[in-house]
Amino acid sequence: MTIVRISDDAAALACGADAVAAAFASAGCTVERVSTWGMHWLEPLAEIDGSGFGPLEPADVAAVLAGSSPKAIGQIEQHPFLARQQRFTFARAGRTRPLSLEDYAATGGWAGVKRARELGPEATIAEVTGSGLRGRGGAGFPAGIKWTTVAKAAGPVKYIVCNADEGDSATFADRMVMEGDPFMLIEGMAIAGFAVGAGKGYIYVRSEYPHAITKLQSAIALAVPHIAPFEVEVRVGAGSYVCGEETSLLNSLEGKRGEVRAKPPLPALEGLFGKPTVVNNVLTLAAVPFILANGAQAYADVGFGRSRGTMPIQLAGNIKHGGLYEVGFGITLGELVNEIGGGTATGRPVRAVQVGGPLGAFHPPADFPLPFDYEAFAAADGLIGHAGLTVFDDSADMSAQARFAMSFCAAESCGKCTPCRIGSTRGVELIDRIRARSGRRPGKVEALPQMHNARKAPRKLGDEIELLEDLCETMKFGSLCALGGFTPYPVLSALKHWPEDFGIAVPDQEAAE
Amino acid sequence: MNDAQELDGILAAHHGREGALLPILHDVQAAHGFISEDAVRTIAKALNLTRAEVHGVVSFYHDFREAPELRPVLKLCRAESCQARGVEAMVAALPDNSRVAVETVYCLGLCSVGPAAMVGDTVHGRLDTARLGALVESLA
Ligand SMILES: Cc1cc2nc3c(=O)[nH]c(=O)nc-3n(C[C@H](O)[C@H](O)[C@H](O)COP(=O)(O)O)c2cc1C
Ligand code: SF4
Ligand code: FES
Numbered sequence: 001m002t003i004v005r006i007s008d009d010a011a012a013l014a015c016g017a018d019a020v021a022a023a024f025a026s027a028g029c030t031v032e033r034v035s036t037w038g039m040h041w042l043e044p045l046a047e048i049d050g051s052g053f054g055p056l057e058p059a060d061v062a063a064v065l066a067g068s069s070p071k072a073i074g075q076i077e078q079h080p081f082l083a084r085q086q087r088f089t090f091a092r093a094g095r096t097r098p099l100s101l102e103d104y105a106a107t108g109g110w111a112g113v114k115r116a117r118e119l120g121p122e123a124t125i126a127e128v129t130g131s132g133l134r135g136r137g138g139a140g141f142p143a144g145i146k147w148t149t150v151a152k153a154a155g156p157v158k159y160i161v162c163n164a165d166e167g168d169s170a171t172f173a174d175r176m177v178m179e180g181d182p183f184m185l186i187e188g189m190a191i192a193g194f195a196v197g198a199g200k201g202y203i204y205v206r207s208e209y210p211h212a213i214t215k216l217q218s219a220i221a222l223a224v225p226h227i228a229p230f231e232v233e234v235r236v237g238a239g240s241y242v243c244g245e246e247t248s249l250l251n252s253l254e255g256k257r258g259e260v261r262a263k264p265p266l267p268a269l270e271g272l273f274g275k276p277t278v279v280n281n282v283l284t285l286a287a288v289p290f291i292l293a294n295g296a297q298a299y300a301d302v303g304f305g306r307s308r309g310t311m312p313i314q315l316a317g318n319i320k321h322g323g324l325y326e327v328g329f330g331i332t333l334g335e336l337v338n339e340i341g342g343g344t345a346t347g348r349p350v351r352a353v354q355v356g357g358p359l360g361a362f363h364p365p366a367d368f369p370l371p372f373d374y375e376a377f378a379a380a381d382g383l384i385g386h387a388g389l390t391v392f393d394d395s396a397d398m399s400a401q402a403r404f405a406m407s408f409c410a411a412e413s414c415g416k417c418t419p420c421r422i423g424s425t426r427g428v429e430l431i432d433r434i435r436a437r438s439g440r441r442p443g444k445v446e447a448l449p450q451m452h453n454a455r456k457a458p459r460k461l462g463d464e465i466e467l468l469e470d471l472c473e474t475m476k477f478g479s480l481c482a483l484g485g486f487t488p489y490p491v492l493s494a495l496k497h498w499p500e501d502f503g504i505a506v507p508d509q510e511a512a513e
Numbered sequence: 514m515n516d517a518q519e520l521d522g523i524l525a526a527h528h529g530r531e532g533a534l535l536p537i538l539h540d541v542q543a544a545h546g547f548i549s550e551d552a553v554r555t556i557a558k559a560l561n562l563t564r565a566e567v568h569g570v571v572s573f574y575h576d577f578r579e580a581p582e583l584r585p586v587l588k589l590c591r592a593e594s595c596q597a598r599g600v601e602a603m604v605a606a607l608p609d610n611s612r613v614a615v616e617t618v619y620c621l622g623l624c625s626v627g628p629a630a631m632v633g634d635t636v637h638g639r640l641d642t643a644r645l646g647a648l649v650e651s652l653a
Contacts, residue, residue, distance in 0.1 A: 014623050014638030040625035169592035172622040207539075207576055208588075208621050210634040235532075236539055238574035241619060255534030255560075257573040273531065315625065317597035322625030345598070354593055358619075388624070390594045404596070408619065 009036035023058035035180025037094030038324030112289030130296030132308030137281030153276035160201035165244035168357025170388030174282035178212035182219035188285035190227035241412035304330030317390035334368025356385025359486035361493035398498035420484025594624035
């Protein structure tokens with residue numbers, strides 16, 4: 001009997017994997033549902049004896065089984081997209097059945113938690129510190145230092161909180177871990193709990209990920225004997241982007257509005273319900289079993305500068321070969337977009353690449369030599385964030401993208417501080433005026449003689465641009481968290497690199513006159 | 514079982530759970546389709562919160578509805594990666610269909626196979642104008 005392996009990852013399902021699986025089953029094959037290899041442009045991808053076929057439709061099944069399918073891609077493992085990757089976190093991707101304890105154990109599962117228990121808590125943290133692992137949620141804070149703070153904090157009750165809110169556009173690596181290799185995440189949390197002395201872990205998953213939620217719940221039930229006495233529970237978000245910010249997430253877990261908390265106190269000392277809490281991203285925790293099983297050095301050997309280990313990079317948007325690419329830090333942006341991603345899906349020239357989600361900068365092709373590294377991107381007025389890349393072709397309108405960044409901030413602001421809550425709304429209005437080249441006359445109130453400081457002369461385009469820069473400055477330095485604080489990155493980068501989209505290269509139209 | 518009994522059942526199921534409010538609201542919305550004023554009152558009482566506190570939570574999160582949506586709902590992603598794949602033009606070309614609620618969401622994690630949408634728990638990728646139009650029609 002022919003065994004056909006097809007992914008049940010949401011990206012495969014969205015492309016019709018269930019129908020293809022059903023077609024193979026009714027042709028008499030045994031269908032195994034596995035995780036995805038991460039070559040999403042080939043989904044639904046079927047694997048028979050190591051050979052791949054995709055992207056398939058049910059009508060292709062007969063030809064595949066007859067050996068005459070034009071959609072054959074050869075041996076999957078040798079596919080150039082996979083051959084150059086260094087898969088530590090995604091070592092099982094495409095290879096195992098997500099909820100099979102058998103597959104997990106056969107591929108090195110539970111070796112990390114076993115070694116941690118042999119080493120003891122302190123040496124476990126030392127391994128994580130020695131690996132150089134930095135938080136993958138965006139800020140890049142060293143995981144070992146965070147764990148040490150929590151381990152040293154006093155008190156019998158501590159928590160591990162896994163941040164699975166993954167709200168950035170262009171990111172899906174957390175989702176792929178939760179749907180494709182949930183035991184690895186659970187093992188990473190159990191190691192963290194053992195290391196810092198926490199008995200309970202929560203995974204806060206966004207509600208937009210129903211498949212991840214179901215898989216995690218099943219996996220947690222199956223994993224109990226392997227992680228006891230540590231307990232894990234899934235909690236579901238409710239459609240709020242800012243709840244990915246760690247203190248907002250903690251408030252949400254406590255059943256409150258997802259408002260950001262002022263720091264200090266650090267969550268490591270006063271986190272969930274006021275107890276010492278490790279908050280780590282899915283990818284951070286998922287990297288831990290590898291580090292414990294293979295040793296800190298094996299992880300730290302890979303990387304670039306102070307960015308050690310591998311980064312699961314997500315290629316998305318208008319890109320030919322979209323999917324997951326895990327590789328050591330240091331690969332350049334241009335390699336990712338052009339060589340690996342194959343350029344745009346539309347075949348048109350690349351105009352901009354947004355790196356790091358809605359708070360990340362837009363990079364022009366001139367930035368393609370940038371190495372993927374936290375510090376290098378920061379130096380180029382950008383950020384890596386959760387390592388999602390959105391590629392835009394030359395039809396993109398960059399002032400429209402800047403407007404979107406402001407409107408997204410306005411929609412998702414938690415409302416705690418003025419530069420973000422009000423500034424983002426004023427930013428949308430301002431960019432609308434810039435796009436309309438309308439300029440602005442003083443309003444009724446501004447024209448009143450009492451309003452000494454209000455400007456009486458109409459604003460022209462140049463004044464409006466200056467005002468936008470000024471507003472961005474205020475948001476950058478006056479916001480409590482990175483939602484308000486980083487929204488200026490996409491706005492200012494769009495303005496800097498594509499001024500023509502804001503009407504700057506064209507002569508100042510004095511429409512306000 | 515009427516709504517009030519159902520709500521009591523939900524509250525009993527979450528009794529003593531830490532940070533129970535969001536799980537309760539999710540269950541209530543799943544059962545009733547929205548969070549009514551009556552439900553807010555009952556939940557507040559059970560959790561020893563004020564109605565204002567519960568209302569504040571309900572209104573903070575995009576997922577929670579304060580009024581029922583009786584039409585089928587299609588959640589369409591309009592975040593950056595789906596924009597880069599042309600979702601805005603598709604929205605502009607959507608036929609008027611008042612029998613389907615097309616709601617905007619920001620990212621479904623399907624950004625490599627966008628434009629993407631979700632109906633219930635069913636995900637749809639690689640949409641274009643025709644496929645989105647057909648999907649909306651199929652729900653109407
Ligand atoms: C607006 C905003 C949204 C965020 N969203 C996420 C998210 O979805 N997932 C995540 O892991 N971190 C997110 N973060 C970062 C978290 O605040 C925090 O740094 C992270 O969870 C720490 O884990 P790490 O050290 O493992 O990265 C967000 C931050 C901000 C300001
Ligand atoms: S910057 Fe925005 S999201 Fe962050 S705390 Fe202030 S208002 Fe809330
Ligand atoms: S941007 Fe649309 S699914 Fe992520």
